Amino acid sequence: MMMVVAMLFLSITANTQSLDTQFFTKANAFFQQHIQAGAVDYAAIKKDDGLKELVDIIAQTPHQTLDANTQQAYLINAYNLLVIDAVLASGVTTSVNETPNFFDRRTHTLGGKKVSLNTVEKQYLLKEFGDPRFHFALICGAKGCPPIANFAYTPEHLEQQLTKQTRAAINDTQFIRVQSASQSVALSQIFNWYASDFGGNKKALLEYINEFRTAAIPSDYKVDYYEYDWSLNGNSPIAASAGNNSSRYVVSAAIPKGTTETKIFNNLYTQQTRNNPAEELSNRANFFTTTLSFLYGVDSRFNAGFDLRYRRVSNTDAFTSPLNVFTQNATSRRTGITNVGPKIRWAPIPALENFSVQSALWLPVGNDLEGTSDQPYIDWDGATWNTQFFNDFDLGTSFSLFTELDLLWEDIGNNDLNRLSTPVNVILSYFPNAKTTLYALGGFSPYWVPNLDFFAQAGVGAKYQVTPNLEFEALYTGFTNAFLLENNGQASTFNLGVRISR
Numbered sequence: 001m002m003m004v005v006a007m008l009f010l011s012i013t014a015n016t017q018s019l020d021t022q023f024f025t026k027a028n029a030f031f032q033q034h035i036q037a038g039a040v041d042y043a044a045i046k047k048d049d050g051l052k053e054l055v056d057i058i059a060q061t062p063h064q065t066l067d068a069n070t071q072q073a074y075l076i077n078a079y080n081l082l083v084i085d086a087v088l089a090s091g092v093t094t095s096v097n098e099t100p101n102f103f104d105r106r107t108h109t110l111g112g113k114k115v116s117l118n119t120v121e122k123q124y125l126l127k128e129f130g131d132p133r134f135h136f137a138l139i140c141g142a143k144g145c146p147p148i149a150n151f152a153y154t155p156e157h158l159e160q161q162l163t164k165q166t167r168a169a170i171n172d173t174q175f176i177r178v179q180s181a182s183q184s185v186a187l188s189q190i191f192n193w194y195a196s197d198f199g200g201n202k203k204a205l206l207e208y209i210n211e212f213r214t215a216a217i218p219s220d221y222k223v224d225y226y227e228y229d230w231s232l233n234g235n236s237p238i239a240a241s242a243g244n245n246s247s248r249y250v251v252s253a254a255i256p257k258g259t260t261e262t263k264i265f266n267n268l269y270t271q272q273t274r275n276n277p278a279e280e281l282s283n284r285a286n287f288f289t290t291t292l293s294f295l296y297g298v299d300s301r302f303n304a305g306f307d308l309r310y311r312r313v314s315n316t317d318a319f320t321s322p323l324n325v326f327t328q329n330a331t332s333r334r335t336g337i338t339n340v341g342p343k344i345r346w347a348p349i350p351a352l353e354n355f356s357v358q359s360a361l362w363l364p365v366g367n368d369l370e371g372t373s374d375q376p377y378i379d380w381d382g383a384t385w386n387t388q389f390f391n392d393f394d395l396g397t398s399f400s401l402f403t404e405l406d407l408l409w410e411d412i413g414n415n416d417l418n419r420l421s422t423p424v425n426v427i428l429s430y431f432p433n434a435k436t437t438l439y440a441l442g443g444f445s446p447y448w449v450p451n452l453d454f455f456a457q458a459g460v461g462a463k464y465q466v467t468p469n470l471e472f473e474a475l476y477t478g479f480t481n482a483f484l485l486e487n488n489g490q491a492s493t494f495n496l497g498v499r500i501s502r
Helices: 002-034 042-046 050-060 068-090 117-129 132-136 155-170 189-193 202-212 322-326 482-486
Strands: 107-110 113-116 177-179 184-187 222-225 260-273 283-299 302-317 332-346 356-364 384-395 399-411 418-421 424-433 436-449 453-467 470-481 490-501
Touching: 002 042, 002 050, 002 068, 042 068, 050 068, 050 107, 068 107, 068 117, 068 155, 107 117, 113 117, 117 132, 132 155, 155 202, 184 189, 189 222, 202 222, 260 322, 260 470, 283 322, 283 332, 302 322, 302 356, 453 490
Parallel strands: 184 222
Antiparallel strands: 107 113, 177 184, 260 283, 260 490, 283 302, 302 332, 332 356, 356 384, 384 399, 399 418, 399 424, 418 436, 424 436, 436 453, 453 470, 470 490
């Protein structure tokens, strides 16, 4: 037994000594070379293989085997290095806010495990060790952070280094802005976002700050928070990357914990048909559908929300404009909310961050949705259950392939029959720059029950990301199915969408 304990001790000691040699020394040299006056020289780092070497060590080192001091020093350095690596890999040029959910959605390999930057900060450091001084050592890639140190944190000097960085930040007149004339102090948003780490109230907050202040802030001073500067903490703007794949918003991924996503998608389907193949086109049916989708990040892998569907329908002669659906001039016309119901999204495999399962149950709203002698069909009278399997694959630096398989069950209300289909969709996307997506779509949907049938679609679309939290989309598709082919009919859709995340 003593032999086993001794061998385990020697193994851990050797691991720590190896880490000291391979990581702390190289990290210290990296920071000394590429950090000047608290600013990161991203341009020089892009030309240096030193960062890749350090990131490779981070990917392979299981930090849980390290002693407490070594683990803290290692994770602080790892976090700061991974932020720098993420800035360069994501293609941002002026702010990490160019990449949606930079600290949650992007993942990094730490000791063989895929983790986000927020996981490293909040779970592995703050939750595990609970030292508020981490907030002055961990750098978020923005000028609003305390200046990044030009040295690596080491186990033997960690206590002194954390205290030194905390004192430097708290005595910095730009970081903590004391205004004697108005008897107030403006603090960084860090003290607001992480208030519980500093005591949770004004008295405890000022007491903590004054522990490190050369000149104490009076307890009766008013406390406020100035706007955070998310400008990149570089010594100059970074040239735009040739590849824009890594900075894009990934539809198939779960949204981060505590965030929301709202989508409004407008679809105008218009179909021209003949009464029989020998006749000219004689009928046009128009369906305008607005789908409101909302999701909340319950945690980083599970989201919950709802869908709501509003529809307008009209039937006219074949050569009337599809926009007729928005007017009163139609042979038959109907409007209203037709469905509402819960929705979830789940990313079941941590190693496959772009694979998710989404399931929604749409419940009918209203009566006689399938139509009567006085009003047209607008939707099914029964419920619809749609489960979708999403995955997204990078293809180089400027392309991606999105795949979707659905299991769609519909209670179509016709003699109590149900309908089952398995739509398959594939989308090839091209990213000419960090904000724009151009894509081509193809889909095939076989109906298995109650009768074998199908429809197919193909189309082209574009998205533009105005800000990391606001995106617009436009899409055109052409449709066909057995009925349209048999009667030489034609159908198409015109789509406009907006996505808002917070």
